[in-house]
Amino acid sequence: MSTQDNKPVDQRGKLDxxxxxxxxxxxxxxxxxxxxxxxxxxxxxxxxxxxTRFESADDAEAQLLMAKATGNFKRGNERRD
Structure with a gap:
């Protein structure tokens, strides 16, 4: 997957x-x-x-939209239950 300016996105396949x-x-x-x-x-x-963007996105684009919307939320708190 790549963006409009051909910069690679999700190189490690985490969104798959x-x-x-x-x-x-x-x-x-x-x-x-x-x-x-x-x-x-x-x-x-x-x-x-x-x-608006989500409704017209395919599955891979939707995952990328959600990842970008959440931002960088993982900073030591992701293991708490």
């Missing part, structure tokens, strides 16, 4: 495992999950922008 899921609520919020754990909630304009 489909680690991300999302849930769109009735009030327009988007809840993002990583391996079943809630990691971020998008609201307002950010949520609407995400939904």
């Amino acid at each position: 495992e489909t680690p991300f899921e999302c849930q769109i609520t009735k009030d327009g919020r988007v809840m993002l999950f990583w391996f079943g754990k809630h990691v971020k909630t998008l609201v307002g304009k950010e949520a609407q922008k995400f939904i």
Whole structure:
């Protein structure tokens, strides 16, 4: 997979495992999950922008969108239960 400017994305194939899921609520919020754990909630304009892009994306693009939306959330807290 590569971006529009031909820079490689997901070189290690981590997104092939489909680690991300999302849930769109009735009030327009988007809840993002990583391996079943809630990691971020998008609201307002950010949520609407995400939904618009998500609806036209294939599975691989959707995983990339969710990964970019969550940002760099793993900093020592991902092992807590």
